[in-house]
Amino acid sequence: MAPSSKSEKDGSKQKSQRKHKDHVVKLLMRGKLSGQFSQRLFRKLPPRVCVPLKNIVSEEFLRAGHIFLGFTKCGRYVLSYTSDCGEDDDFSFYTYHLYWWEFNLHSRLKQVHHVRLFAGEEIYSDLYLTVCEWPNDHSKIVIFGFNTRSSNSVLMNLMMSDENNRDIYITIASMPPPKPCAQCCPVPSCLEHGYVLNSRYQVVYPFPTFQPAFQLKKDQVILLNTSYSLVACGISLCPESPEHRLPPSRPTPVPTPVPSSPSHSQAAMRAREFAADLFRRAQGGGKDGEGLRVEERRTNLLQPLTSASPTEPGYVNYSRLHYRLQQPGAAEQNFGHVQSIFVCLVDHEFLLFVLQSVCVEQLTLDFEYLINEVIRSDAAWATQFCSFSDYDVVILEVCPETNIVMINIGLLLLAFSNSDEEHCRPNTYHSNLQVSWDLNTGVCRTVGVGDLTEVKGQTSGTVWSSYRKSCVNTVMKWLVPESSSRYINRMTNEALHKGSSLQVLADSDRCTWIVL
Structure with missing residues (x-):
């Protein structure tokens, strides 16, 4: 029902303005906490x-x-x-x-x-x-x-x-x-x-x-x-x-x-x-x-x-x-x-x-040297492994304070089945390796090795598309907003x-x- 008097109209207007102000304050507070301000705040400028x-x-x-x-x-x-x-x-x-x-x-x-x-x-x-x-x-x-x-x-x-x-x-x-x-x-x-x-x-x-x-x-x-x-x-x-130039000092x-x-x-x-x-x-x-x-x-x-x-x-x-x-x-x-x-x-x-x-x-x-080393040293399916045919590397995180780079290596590989049946010929599998790389020392460490997933009727494009989506999901889980x-x-x-x-x-x- 429309306001019946000027005072009611003024009250309604003040209430609307206060609601809009509260909305802006909430968005600003949310941006302060997350480190990122909503673009909705700046859609219109004077x-x-x-x-x-x-x-x-x-x-x-x-x-x-x-x-x-x-x-x-x-x-x-x-x-x-x-x-x-x-x-x-x-x-x-x-x-x-x-x-x-x-x-x-x-x-x-x-x-x-x-x-x-x-x-x-x-x-x-x-x-x-x-x-x-x-x-x-x-x-x-x-x-x-x-x-x-x-x-x-x-x-x-x-x-x-x-x-x-x-x-x-x-x-x-x-x-x-x-x-x-x-x-x-x-x-x-x-x-x-x-x-x-x-x-x-x-x-x-x-x-x-x-x-x-x-x-x-x-x-x-x-x-x-x-x-x-x-x-x-x-x-x-x-x-x-x-x-x-003097010889560089090495910390x-x-x-x-x-x-x-x-x-x-x-x-x-x-x-x-x-x-x-x-x-x-x-x-x-x-x-x-x-x-x-x-x-x-x-x-x-x-x-x-x-x-x-x-x-x-x-x-x-x-x-x-x-x-x-x-x-x-x-x-x-x-x-x-x-x-x-x-x-x-x-x-x-x-x-x-x-x-x-x-x-x-x-x-x-x-990459190729690293992949072979990680499989040989840390993969539970190393004895089944024959060779890898392709790989895709995605950076998951970089820590500028510690100089640690976290990467995920997706693999298309040939491996024998671990079933009791006779090993006739290897099958095509997909897996992934998570590795951290220390820029201070050059040393790599294995963080995780995925299981073998047999590739049946999938094109390489389908495999890599699915792999990259999983990487995005991982990154989003770890994501910490910057200031x-x-x-x-x-x-x-x-x-x-x-x-x-x-x-x-x-x-x-x-x-x-x-x-x-």
Whole structure:
């Protein structure tokens, strides 16, 4: 029944407002407890914090094909990229550039930095791009590029002779200086603000999942699942001149129980020997590079100062490479593509442009060696096992405090039945292995081995789909929400590949929107 008096109407209005206020308070409290705020709180913002893109960027940039991706975590920059495939779409390679625009709510965007992505690579199709930032490392960003495999390009059809391979491109680029830098005027040209690393590798079916929430969970470190190995890579600045560098100090590793298996024992000892100081410089971030000066403002190819460790353990290997610019007056050398940190990957090269010196450290876990060791040592069905035909590795968790990585290895394998009947021929089974990998020591430990489940009438695609769903369920059970500040920021061009556009670029931390 409608209110019969003004006082009743006012009372009803106040009650409705109080109910809405209570609803907002509940959502805020829920976000405070979980570490994540509901997007429903920010579906509508006041006009004063909604800025039309066309009002803050010149139309010439929009005509040039700039695709805007979003805000960086600090809120200082908006990122955009361009892609160019030349005049002949059928026989031209794609080139990508990433741009930083300084954002101010009351002025136009100011372009302050740009880099070429995936330099030196022949990219023959339009890429899905994902730009990521570590939780608390604001000194650099990571850009992943993936083949879409949906192009009708003649060149792509010629290049893509094997549909079981997919290219993954990576660029790691330093951020522009947050404050004025004397060495970076007019463009970033010091070590801390002027390096770019590019890499490419191939993955094979069943194609590892892309997991930035885990791959970048530890600041300064990137985990790469290459189908054949898991690569933990740390990038840091050298604290001293490469020509007069002192031997690295090795902290004493925390004692860990040595596995009973002789091969495991030897591998563990050697892993501790060569990987005890893994990511030591990575922990220091960009501060190690403060005070370094550049003699020339030119970009050149780097040469390695040290090579990988001469001896390596069985299922892991460790390498540390230092790079510097060729000194003025030195004989010219053509290094081309410098074979660098992905030493375990055939024909996977790492091209590095910087203005002084950078340290790249890598710890690599070999999947096939590990699978055989775990089955031999810890599987109850080891005596039935013949061989495995395929596997799929999913990262379940990464603990940045302890440097422990938890992985799940799904297996398709051949094994004999354990029934009393005569063993005529092996059957196809599916199983999984849970393994923890310690980045401090390189040591792996078996957490669990699944039972054998016979595969009857299932395709490999069905098996892997079911396996990955089970991994998602496991991850969700373990999931602990991060704080509102410790998250991996992601920006993608997924909307473009779906034939649409983003509606807004949202900086939720500062309640600001750019309306596209």
